[in-house]
Amino acid sequence: MRTIEIRQRLIEEISTSTNKNLLEAMYKFFSNDNATEKVYNLSNAQKMAIEKGREQIKNGQSLTNEEVNSEIEKWLKEK
Numbered sequence: 001m002r003t004i005e006i007r008q009r010l011i012e013e014i015s016t017s018t019n020k021n022l023l024e025a026m027y028k029f030f031s032n033d034n035a036t037e038k039v040y041n042l043s044n045a046q047k048m049a050i051e052k053g054r055e056q057i058k059n060g061q062s063l064t065n066e067e068v069n070s071e072i073e074k075w076l077k078e079k
Helices: 003-016 022-035 046-056 067-077
Strands: none
Touching: none
8 A cells, every 4th residue: 555545544434533532643643753752872881782682683593573472471371
């Protein structure tokens, strides 16, 4: 779906919605989304950790979301 189509559908849904909670949540979301993004300055150690993580992903040394959730469940059961 193209951006223009998504925008039009959102406008239609917003225009016809009577759900105040939903509309307020959407308003908050869009207000935050358009706010100035904070710029983070990373230390050299943080940059190196990110690069290491990227290399691990390239080398297949990562887990899927399902695998991580399974590991967490096992860990919680052991406690």
